[in-house]
Amino acid sequence: VTCTDSSCPETPRAPPNTKPRLNTTTSTDYNAIAMAPIDDAIKDLKSRNLGEHFTLREVTKKYEVNHLTLGRRWRGVTAS
Secondary structure (H helix, E strand, C coil), X not given: CCXXXXXXXXXXXXXXXXXXXXXXXXHHXXXXXXXXXXXXXXXXXXXXXXXXXXXXXXXXXXXCCCHHHHHHHHHCCCXX
């Protein structure tokens, strides 16, 4: 429907020279969300008894995290 008279409501417009924000999540928010499962998996690993049998893959499946990332975090390896 096209409105041609002055009684039509005006369509709200963005200020000139601005782009709409597609994603309002900041990287800090994303990192906090993304790191929570790995942190939970690390807590799980730390709570295991000495000598208790487990595989890292079992833990990664349980927490749905990448096994390589969890392995590096568990061993304390950091990127240089």
